[in-house]
Amino acid sequence: MEMFGDNTxxxxxxxCNQFGLQSPEANHETLNVLKYVRPGGGFVPKFPVFGKVEVNGLNEDPLFAYLKESLPFVNPVIGDIKKLYWSPIKVSDIPWNFEKFLITADGLPFRRYDLHSPIKKVEEDILQML
Incomplete structure (x- = not known):
């Protein structure tokens, strides 16, 4: 947001709490968790943070079902099954925290980035779209 927030x-x-149960807090606690725990250090997001959703499985949020259908995961290897809390598991699932989806101004899914995608690639793609 600091880099591109002046644009559209x-x-x-x-x-989401489906990855190793790492986000057990209630929705009203999320901003305090971000500020004081993870990442902590007084972090206050400069973007909207929505309530908790399920991104995989039978109760996946329709937005994430649409994004995953539009941009299937290129590496069908799912992480440690013991730390995944949904069923059924599909190759298009979001395998771990911090996956990103880039959406065009028209609302069309453009690109999907996994946890290990270089942030520089994300930035380059955003610049291309702007």
Whole structure:
């Protein structure tokens, strides 16, 4: 947001507890968790943070079902099954925290980035779209 927020661009944040149960907090606690725990250090997001959603499985949020259908995961290897809390598991699932989806101004899914995608690539793609 600091880099591109002056343009017609925004980040939307969604919390999910399906990955190792790392986000057990209630929705009203999320901003305090970000500020004081992870990442901590007084972090206050400069973008909207929505209530917790399920991004995989039978109760997946329709937005994430649409994004995953539009941009299937290129590496069908799912992480440590013991730390995944949904069923059924599909190759298009979001395998771990911090996956990103870039959406065009028209609302069309453009690109999907996994946890290990270089942030420089994300930035380059955003610049291309702007």
């Amino acid at each position: 661009f925004t980040v939307l944040g969604f919390s």
